Amino acid sequence: MKEKNIEFIGTGGGLKCDNPNCDWSDASIEFKDMAKWLNKPCPICGENLLTEEDYKNAQALFAAINILNEMSSEEIDDIASVIDIEELKKSNIFKNTKGIENLGQEKVIVSFSTHKTIEIKEITPLNTDFKLVIIESPFAGDVETNVAYARKCAKDCLNRGEAPFASHLLYTQAGILNDEIPEERELGIKAGLVWGAKAEKTVVYTDLGISIGMKLGIAHAQACGREIEYRKLY
Ligand SMILES: [Zn+2]
Numbered sequence: 001m002k003e004k005n006i007e008f009i010g011t012g013g014g015l016k017c018d019n020p021n022c023d024w025s026d027a028s029i030e031f032k033d034m035a036k037w038l039n040k041p042c043p044i045c046g047e048n049l050l051t052e053e054d055y056k057n058a059q060a061l062f063a064a065i066n067i068l069n070e071m072s073s074e075e076i077d078d079i080a081s082v083i084d085i086e087e088l089k090k091s092n093i094f095k096n097t098k099g100i101e102n103l104g105q106e107k108v109i110v111s112f113s114t115h116k117t118i119e120i121k122e123i124t125p126l127n128t129d130f131k132l133v134i135i136e137s138p139f140a141g142d143v144e145t146n147v148a149y150a151r152k153c154a155k156d157c158l159n160r161g162e163a164p165f166a167s168h169l170l171y172t173q174a175g176i177l178n179d180e181i182p183e184e185r186e187l188g189i190k191a192g193l194v195w196g197a198k199a200e201k202t203v204v205y206t207d208l209g210i211s212i213g214m215k216l217g218i219a220h221a222q223a224c225g226r227e228i229e230y231r232k233l234y
Helices: 031-037 052-070 073-081 085-089 100-104 143-159 182-198 212-224
Strands: 108-113 119-125 131-136 162-165 201-205 227-231
Touching: 031 052, 085 100, 100 119, 131 143, 131 182, 131 212, 143 162, 143 201, 162 182, 162 201, 182 212, 201 212, 212 227
Parallel strands: 131 162, 131 201, 201 227
Antiparallel strands: 108 119
């Protein structure tokens, strides 16, 4: 199948409450189902989730995307060759766009909003050159806090263009291994070290201190001659 000129990440839809004091959102709502949400109240704050105006903006944007997707790559190149970024910046759609200079890149990720007016929020280059990294952060002890922290670390890596691996997030899930059974814990650590050998870098997240398990990981990274970077999230 021919690659689309514009591909949606996720459902290509999603709704979020516009009330700045409310964090309700549902990324799983698809654009084709949006009409069902017209003038429905937010389940948390009761504000209108989707006004006629916002829905029309979304429809207009999706129609434009469909037209662009009908075009051949030659036709797209023709259009791209006459686009003047300085002129583009003067239009309302692009006036607050972060990273507009990235339009020159071959592939980009575009995030947009259709609330009140169509706005292109940010343009970032599509990174296809991820660096493999191993995350070291605490696990044992306050597991709930540590897991929440490790998830934030994974997100931080992804935001930096890295593909992270964290054995303590994966193997400790219910039905995989039990960290409280020594043999299983050891199995998880060993498997994690094997993954680590494939990584380019070990990233140690230090906000919650450096646990014994983390020290093992660091020692292993040193023994393998792998780059080690210490980071804080806060
Ligand atoms: Zn709300």
